[in-house]
Amino acid sequence: MAAQKSAQSPQRSLRRNAPDAARRSERSRRAIYDAALALVSEVGYPRTTIEGIAARAGVGKQTIYRWWPSKADVLLEAFLDLSDQASELVAGPGGERQDDIPDTGDLAADLKLVLRATVDELLNPKFEAPWRALAAEGLVNEQIGTEFVAKLLEPSLQLYVRRLRAAQEQGAVRPGVDPRIALELFVAPLAQRWLQRTGPLSYEYTDTLVDYALHGIAPR
Amino acid sequence: MAAQKSAQSPQRSLRRNAPDAARRSERSRRAIYDAALALVSEVGYPRTTIEGIAARAGVGKQTIYRWWPSKADVLLEAFLDLSDQASELVAGPGGERQDDIPDTGDLAADLKLVLRATVDELLNPKFEAPWRALAAEGLVNEQIGTEFVAKLLEPSLQLYVRRLRAAQEQGAVRPGVDPRIALELFVAPLAQRWLQRTGPLSYEYTDTLVDYALHGIAPR
Incomplete structure (x- = not known):
């Protein structure tokens, strides 16, 4: 790799x-x-x-x-480099970097694709231990945590913000919805299951999160 | 206290x-x-x-x-005791222990009430540092993490499972929805914001999570 x-x-x-x-x-x-x-x-x-x-x-x-x-600076760059490697794992068919979440016009399908790739990354032993060590330090060390979020986590969450904004323009997300909160409905459960080992990770699980987040759990 | x-x-x-x-x-x-x-x-x-x-x-x-x-045993009991104290903070008007999520027949209102109380707990300095230290250790120490989840976190998540099952019987949640996954739509975002400091905690935020989770972000 x-x-x-x-x-x-x-x-x-x-x-x-x-x-x-x-x-x-x-x-x-x-x-x-x-x-x-x-x-x-x-x-x-x-x-x-x-x-x-x-x-x-x-x-x-x-x-x-x-x-x-x-x-802190060496480690941050090492993690940024690791993060680049993770992005390349979900590279497109031509091998290009997948910096944006795909927009095929089908929001559910696009989100499911990216979350399935995230499941693969999180289960990859190359990423598991170092990410976990950094996240643990970030919980108790506010300076490291803030830097980790600003430079590593938030930029990847902003990819979801952009995709959800495009979906709003296409009429696939309600106009009043705040994309920065909406993305947490499917990203945070996956993060918690991985970080805190509160449940198994699978494609079926992340597909379900996307369906619930898009359509709600109350009857329509 | x-x-x-x-x-x-x-x-x-x-x-x-x-x-x-x-x-x-x-x-x-x-x-x-x-x-x-x-x-x-x-x-x-x-x-x-x-x-x-x-x-x-x-x-x-x-x-x-x-x-x-x-x-590990002393600490686990100290945390169980701390958790009891947290439950008492959200005690009912008669001072009784709030072991179950209230069921007024209005699912959105009941979930918002409990999540607002959780915001108060998470911002309480008495709980903040020890919970954070335990969660951080749980990330890197699988045995502690598993015990923390089984004895402290999962029992509190099961209160949501029970409330969502009652809502299913009342027709307020779709029959096919898995309550154990559904609760993660509002619990996990709050946990992530608190643990990883990815955003501010407020009543408005948790109210929004409940609305999005119940009604979905796609147009109805």
């Missing part, structure tokens, strides 16, 4: 024509991300240190400090 | 007629719960120890071990 990521990354053109030094830099950066995510998964956020990341990545501490001012 | 709790607790009759020893036991038990919750809030679950709880509560370690086999 890391190879797949590199082949599609913005650094591709840089790497092709790069001198050895740039290629080494890219290798170091990748090793640092991998080490940071592995460490945070194993020992948790508080006990992850720049020294530990450097030792595990096989680079000097100064290499890390040259690129990032603090542990 | 602790005094209010004692006045209403099942130990009341015991305490009234109790010999000094029983009264001392009850005082120690309360001191141990308070110490356990304060410590877990301040240093987190992993660094909370029986020794630390005993020192803070002003009791001997053996007093704790006589009643509970492990740190």
